[in-house]
Amino acid sequence: MKHYLSVASVFKNESWNLKEWVLHYKHHGVDHIYLVNDFSDDEYLPILQPFIDDGFVTLFQNNITEKYTGRQTDVNNRFFLPICNETQWIAQVDLDEFLYSPKAVDLKEILRKYENYGTVETNWVWFNSNDHLDHPAGGLVQNFTSRAEFGDQVWMTHRSRCAGGGQEEPEWFHLWAPKQIANTKFGVQSFDIHKIPTSGRTINLSFVGRPDDPEILNNHYQIQSREFWEKIKMTRGALNNWYAANARGWHTFYSLDVGDITDTVLAEQNKEIEL
Numbered sequence: 001m002k003h004y005l006s007v008a009s010v011f012k013n014e015s016w017n018l019k020e021w022v023l024h025y026k027h028h029g030v031d032h033i034y035l036v037n038d039f040s041d042d043e044y045l046p047i048l049q050p051f052i053d054d055g056f057v058t059l060f061q062n063n064i065t066e067k068y069t070g071r072q073t074d075v076n077n078r079f080f081l082p083i084c085n086e087t088q089w090i091a092q093v094d095l096d097e098f099l100y101s102p103k104a105v106d107l108k109e110i111l112r113k114y115e116n117y118g119t120v121e122t123n124w125v126w127f128n129s130n131d132h133l134d135h136p137a138g139g140l141v142q143n144f145t146s147r148a149e150f151g152d153q154v155w156m157t158h159r160s161r162c163a164g165g166g167q168e169e170p171e172w173f174h175l176w177a178p179k180q181i182a183n184t185k186f187g188v189q190s191f192d193i194h195k196i197p198t199s200g201r202t203i204n205l206s207f208v209g210r211p212d213d214p215e216i217l218n219n220h221y222q223i224q225s226r227e228f229w230e231k232i233k234m235t236r237g238a239l240n241n242w243y244a245a246n247a248r249g250w251h252t253f254y255s256l257d258v259g260d261i262t263d264t265v266l267a268e269q270n271k272e273i274e275l
Contacts, residue, residue, distance in 0.1 A: 118200015148259030
């Protein structure tokens, strides 16, 4: 295989944080990144071009124009299933998700211990706005260091199904959703939104499976600054067509802006990254 560990993601209008995200995974031992552009209209290409030129990033252009619930899995499968024969491990994460290990900077050091498993599972660590009104210079990891408790949840109407009609009732929204890293030698069946089914066993290496000794965590910077939320999150809709373009309102931002725990573990690991 060409690569031991790869990361795959679909993105739209992520130029604000795109360079940091790519450099983060390069710093943490990822061998290759596969990206699908979902009709971005920002300046993403000048950011990615140096990484494409040196062979670290492969860029695809999404050609699924229809909007429907289930679109995200279809896009994932169209572009990521064919490249599973190029990499032993593959993680499918979003551009606001930063996988890392508290025990080693290189994620491959952790994964090599679990090659008899089909998937390694981790969970969100939920970071809030850090009271940033304007989007700060210097990156997400260094500027957003306040988070919720592991496994926290909030009571909210967290998404409007306006794209399909109607409004969801309030519900508990869990701030610890799983994401998985799949071992392709066990056969990847699908790239679902939060899971990658294989024929192998799954082990959780996050605070769910190892509450006192997590080996891989997923820092999730979903809301970021008020400026980012207003200009990006509130306007672009959703890959899976869950949201109408204007459905992520301020009520959602304030519901998710929770937690007062200072967490600088990843900030320390990433302090040498130059943006």
